[in-house]
Amino acid sequence: MKKIEAIIKPFKLDDVKNALSKVGVQGLTAYEVKGFGRQKGHTEVYRGAEYRVDFVPKVKLEIMVDDDLASQVVDTILNSARTGKIGDGKIFVFPAEDVIRIRTGERGKDAI
Amino acid sequence: MQHINSGDTAWMLVATALVMFMTPGLALFYGGMVRSKNVLGTIMHSFIMLGVGTIVWVLYGYSLAFGPDKFHLIGDLSWIGLRDVGMAPNANYAATIPHILFMAFQMMFAVITPALITGAFAERIKFSSFLVFMVAWMTLVYSPIAHWVWGVGGWIRNLGALDFAGGTVVHINAAFAALAAVLIIGKRKGFMKEAMHPHNLPMTILGAAMLWFGWFGFNAGSALTSGGLAAVAFVVTHIATAAAALGWILIEKIKTGKPTTLGAASGAVAGLVAITPAAGFVGPIAAIAIGFTAGIVCYLAVGLKFKFGYDDALDVVGVHGVGGIIGALLTGVFASTVINPAGANGLVHGNPALLGKQLIAVAVTIGYTFVASFIILKVIDAIMGLRVSEEDEITGLDLSQHSEIGYALGGFGGGTLEHGASGSVFQPETSSEPSYAMQTNPLNERL
Numbered sequence: 001m002k003k004i005e006a007i008i009k010p011f012k013l014d015d016v017k018n019a020l021s022k023v024g025v026q027g028l029t030a031y032e033v034k035g036f037g038r039q040k041g042h043t044e045v046y047r048g049a050e051y052r053v054d055f056v057p058k059v060k061l062e063i064m065v066d067d068d069l070a071s072q073v074v075d076t077i078l079n080s081a082r083t084g085k086i087g088d089g090k091i092f093v094f095p096a097e098d099v100i101r102i103r104t105g106e107r108g109k110d111a112i
Numbered sequence: 113m114q115h116i117n118s119g120d121t122a123w124m125l126v127a128t129a130l131v132m133f134m135t136p137g138l139a140l141f142y143g144g145m146v147r148s149k150n151v152l153g154t155i156m157h158s159f160i161m162l163g164v165g166t167i168v169w170v171l172y173g174y175s176l177a178f179g180p181d182k183f184h185l186i187g188d189l190s191w192i193g194l195r196d197v198g199m200a201p202n203a204n205y206a207a208t209i210p211h212i213l214f215m216a217f218q219m220m221f222a223v224i225t226p227a228l229i230t231g232a233f234a235e236r237i238k239f240s241s242f243l244v245f246m247v248a249w250m251t252l253v254y255s256p257i258a259h260w261v262w263g264v265g266g267w268i269r270n271l272g273a274l275d276f277a278g279g280t281v282v283h284i285n286a287a288f289a290a291l292a293a294v295l296i297i298g299k300r301k302g303f304m305k306e307a308m309h310p311h312n313l314p315m316t317i318l319g320a321a322m323l324w325f326g327w328f329g330f331n332a333g334s335a336l337t338s339g340g341l342a343a344v345a346f347v348v349t350h351i352a353t354a355a356a357a358l359g360w361i362l363i364e365k366i367k368t369g370k371p372t373t374l375g376a377a378s379g380a381v382a383g384l385v386a387i388t389p390a391a392g393f394v395g396p397i398a399a400i401a402i403g404f405t406a407g408i409v410c411y412l413a414v415g416l417k418f419k420f421g422y423d424d425a426l427d428v429v430g431v432h433g434v435g436g437i438i439g440a441l442l443t444g445v446f447a448s449t450v451i452n453p454a455g456a457n458g459l460v461h462g463n464p465a466l467l468g469k470q471l472i473a474v475a476v477t478i479g480y481t482f483v484a485s486f487i488i489l490k491v492i493d494a495i496m497g498l499r500v501s502e503e504d505e506i507t508g509l510d511l512s513q514h515s516e517i518g519y520a521l522g523g524f525g526g527g528t529l530e531h532g533a534s535g536s537v538f539q540p541e542t543s544s545e546p547s548y549a550m551q552t553n554p555l556n557e558r559l
Contacts, residue, residue, distance in 0.1 A: 011506055014306055042507075044527060045515040053527035 001096040001109070002070040006061045007035065007089040008081040013059050019080035020063070023072050026112070029062045039087030058089060064099050064112050116201060117208035123338035124209050124217055130329025131220035135162055135227055137322025141381070142231050144316030145374075145426050147308060149508025150235045151518035157230035157242065164243060165223035168250045170194055173222055174215050176255035178205065181265025186256050204264045206336040217333060218258075225254055225282045231426030232290035233297045233498075235308075236505050239513040241498045248488045249289060253481050257285050261473070273473035274447055274455055274466065276345065277334035279389025279439045280477045287433030288478045289485035290424060296489045297498050299423035301505050308425075313374055320377035324353055327384045331391040344451055345391040349384065352403030356383020359407025367411075375411070378431060382410035385435035390443040393455040398446035405442065406435045437474055444470035 008016060013030060020028065034055040041054040065073050074091055082088055101111040139158035146154045165173075172192050179187030191197050194215065202211040226246050233242075260266040261273075261281045268280075275281065300308065310316060331349040335342035360379025361371035386406035387399060394402065414430035417423065424430065444467035447458035457463040492498060499505075504512035511517060520526060 011302075011306075041527075042511055043515055043530070044511070044517065048532075049529060050531040051527035052530045055527075 001099060001112070002065050002067060003094045003096040004061075004063045004065060004070065004073055004077075005092040005094070006063075006077050006081065007033070007058050007091075008061065008077070009083065009088060010057055010059045012081045012083070013061075016061070016077055016080045019076045020073065023076050024069060025063060025065065025073060027063075031060045031062075033058050033060045037087070037090075056087065064096060066109050066112060115208065116199075116210060117337070119338045120206075120208040120336070121210065121213060123342065124206075124213050124333060124336065127329035127333025128213065128217045128220055130326045131217065131224070131333065132162070132326075134220075134323050134326030134330065135159070135224045137319045137326055138224060138227055139319065140315050141319030141323060141377070142234060142316075142426050144312040144314070144319060145231075145310040146235050147508070148311040148519060149510055151311065151510060152516055153239070153509025153513050154230070154234050156239070156514065157234070157237075158224075158227040160243075161223050161227040161230075161246065164246050165226060165250065166219060168247055169215075169219045169222045173250055173255050174218065176251070177222075177258035178215075178218065178263050181259070181263060184265055184267040184270065185259070187259050187263055208337060214336070217336075218262075221278060221282060221330075222250060222254060222258070225278075225286050226250060228283070228286035228428060228432055229290045229293060231428040232424050233293045234425040235300050235509065236297060236499055237509075238496075238498060238500050239509075241492050241496050244496070245489060245492055245498075248492070249485060252488060253289060253484045254281075254285065257281050257477060257480065260476075268473050268476065271469055271472065272456065272466075273469040274393055274443050275389045275440065275473065276392040276443075277331045277388045279385070279436045279443070280473050283385045283388060283432040283436030284440065284474060284477045285481045287429050287431075287436060288482040290428035291422075291433065292482050292486040293489055294422050294424045294429070296486065296493060299421070300425060301502060303423045304418060304421065310374060317373055317377045320380050324380055324384060327353075327388075331388060335392055341392055341452060344395075348394055348396060348399035349387050349391050351396050351399040352387035352390075352406070353380050353383040355400045355403030356380060356386065356407035356410075359383075359404040360411050363408045363411045378414070378427070379407040379411070382406045382431050382435040385432050386439035386442070388436070389439045390446065393443055393447040393452050393458075395446075395448065395451055398442075398448075402439060402442045402446065406438050409438055410435050440470050440474045441467065444468075 034057055036054045036056060039056055041052065041056055044051045044053055063073060070093060074093065077091055098107060099111040100107050135158055139155040142158060143151050143155040170193065172189060174194065175189050175191035176187045179189065179191045182188050197211050197215050199210045199212060201207050201209055202214065206214045226249055258281050260268040261275055262269060327349055328346050332342040332346035335345055357376045357379040360375045360382065364375045365371045383403035383406050386402050390402055410431050413434040414427040417430065443458065445459040447455050447466060448461050449455055449457050456466050458466050489498065500509065500512055
């Protein structure tokens with residue numbers, strides 16, 4: 001099993017989720033996060049005082065998948081989250097030890 | 113100096129303040145319905161009209177609308193900068209209150225009417241273009257139409273159509289300018305594809321309640337005196353609004369299974385719109401009929417934008433346009449000289465001719481405001497562009513147009529101070545003491 005984490009642009013979340021559903025992903029977790037990278041942040045101004053904000057809002061996805069599906073999931077995220085502009089995000093793939101469904105106690109592939 | 117009535121003057125001072133309060137009410141009503149990244153931009157569209165509308169009105173708008181008539185079409189410029197608009201009453205408009213108070217009351221109408229349009233192009237208009245549009249629209253559309261309907265010598269006023277508090281001048285006028293704006297500016301990115309839910313309904317409902325409250329000044333104040341007529345207008349305004357809120361949630365319950373809070377708020381506003389032209393001319397039972405009809409028909413009307421694919425973002429046409437037309441036509445049905453001897457009888461009181469006059473007033477207002485607004489917007493679009501860039505639209509109006517965010521709830525990553533208000537460059541402190549940025553940035557304080 002693999003754990004796939006992806007940092008994406010927030011407005012791409014629905015596109016990515018719909019694309020992943022089509023390739024057989026049955027669930028994922030999404031967080032609102034902030035981070036900085038190569039994409040520039042922005043300036044906010046309050047009563048003339050300027051603030052430099054480097055942290056950019058992003059959405060982080062966590063998806064557990066069987067090994068067979070991992071590369072397809074990565075490709076799907078690549079295609080559905082890409083705008084071609086800086087700040088499209090990154091995908092991280094990790095080996096995963098186990099998955100347990102709390103309701104039934106099922107483990108491994110069956111619990112995904 | 114003609115005789116000033118202190119009771120009338122006291123009431124009109126209060127009514128003027130009540131109408132002023134509607135514009136921030138509208139700001140919250142609209143602000144809650146957009147996505148959170150556009151909350152400030154949307155609130156600003158209404159709020160800043162208290163600035164723009166006021167100054168335009170004082171400089172020349174009032175004179176164009178109410179100044180001495182030219183050709184039954186427009187006022188002249190003899191009251192420019194409020195020249196000759198002083199403490200003495202103007203008997204043509206309100207014989208018992210200071211002329212300057214009548215001007216101020218009308219000023220609040222001139223402020224909120226353009227603000228109503230902003231619901232149509234919410235979430236995608238460029239702020240600079242918005243300001244230019246508003247000045248042009250007040251000059252070329254609002255002031256002439258106000259003159260036709262309310263100005264002494266205005267041709268719709270002479271025709272004998274009834275509009276107690278501004279169903280045509282305010283609501284139909286704003287709504288069909290809104291329709292022109294929707295057609296020219298185009299859909300929001302993702303319209304009819306992605307969710308564009310209201311981000312803060314409590315804010316919207318609070319705004320609707322402020323509108324309801326302020327509308328007592330709008331309608332009962334339009335009596336321009338403190339007495340029986342103002343009291344009738346006050347009461348029927350409340351009754352129609354109550355009936356419309358109920359009408360909307362009833363049809364909603366039938367159509368989709370649940371009565372919603374946004375529905376109750378929208379229904380209330382539809383009722384307020386519909387009773388506006390009728391307020392000083394109809395009785396309580398007619399008010400129920402007008403409000404209930406508006407609640408149901410406006411509910412059906414706001415669904416049409418998805419059929420046509422028009423992105424009237426906050427339903428200006430469905431609520432103010434359709435509600436305004438219902439109100440204007442039903443005034444022609446239910447108006448009674450028992451309520452207001454200075455008015456006229458409507459269809460149910462044996463005078464079908466009034467309905468015809470109401471129809472003419474509605475049709476002419478729609479025709480003029482749509483065409484004139486369309487041309488104004490086309491010209492502005494060609495010269496400076498109406499829409500923000502796609503990137504700015506995705507970012508949201510709050511950051512892209514105003515460099516602010518509405519909700520700083522994140523608690524981290526709020527940024528560091530670069531320049532103080534004076535423009536002086538901030539020098540980061542090298543000592544271990546807390547830096548100036550840490551002390552003054554409200555976001556950092558939450559760390």
